[in-house]
Amino acid sequence: MIKQLKFIIYTRPFICFLYYFIRLYTATFRLKIENEKSWQSMLNGNQPVILVTWHQQFFSAIRHFKKYARYNPGLMISRSRDGDLISAVARRSGWRTPRGSSSKGGKEAMAAMIVHLNTYGFGAHILDGPTGPMGKVKPGIIKMALQTNALLVPFFIDSHQAWFFNSWDRFMIPKPFAKVRLRFLDPIHIYGEKNEDFDVLRERLETLMLPGLHP
Structure with a gap:
């Protein structure tokens, strides 16, 4: 039964259902956007930009971020089975998805992401994904920023009513x-x-990002 369920979850019809379910569900949110124009004006002026956030918070941005498809955005996603689902939803939202993480295919995915940023100038990155630990900035984002001269734009999501999963990231x-x-x-x-030590730059970004993480 479990094997059959897993098979269904990763089929094209289920992924299509999941995509539209997420869009319909998140359409119920009374969404307020703050300080978006400041970085979009730079992106429109050919300044590379990488949006960065915590793994805990990306779900709520999926519907809104489809509006960025015209910029040919990129997002590095792990090669895990969960990553297959996330990647499929992201692609349907107009995002390119180099696949890899620190445990599998990370070097190739990082290289592909750097090429993408140097070509299109826009992407996003989950700082502590895909497996944590929660609130720990992985070093890959520093490499991407230094090799593409991209500005990093942190974003956070909060809600007056939300569920938090009992998971490593408190999703x-x-x-x-x-x-x-x-x-x-x-x-x-x-x-x-x-x-200057490479890790100093990583810690500096982590210090800036931690106040936006929900405990």
Whole structure:
């Protein structure tokens, strides 16, 4: 029974159903967007931009982020079975999805993501994905920023009513018809002096991002 269920979950009809279910569900949110124009004006001016957030919070942005399809956005996603579902939904939303993580295919996916950013100038990155630990910025984003000269734009999501899963990231899903706020911080430029340690840049970004993580 479990094998049959898993087979159904990864079929094309189920993925199509999941995509439209997410769109319908998230359409119930009373969504408020803050500080979006500040980074879009830079992107429209050919400045590369990478949106960054925590794994906990990306679900609520899926519907709104379809509006960015015209920018040919990219998002690196793991080669796990869960990643298959996420990647399929992202592609239906107009996003390119290089596949890989630190445990499998990460080097190739990172290289593909850097090429994508240098070509199209826009992408997003889940800082502590796909397996955590929660609130720990992985070093890949620093490499991407340094090799593409991209501005990083942190975004956070909060809701006055939400469920939090008992998972490593305390994954958040706002309840139907909840007030949801998608808040962008001002763009930041990750760069270091020649003698500055790579991990110092990672820790600097982590310190900036942690206040937006729901405990």
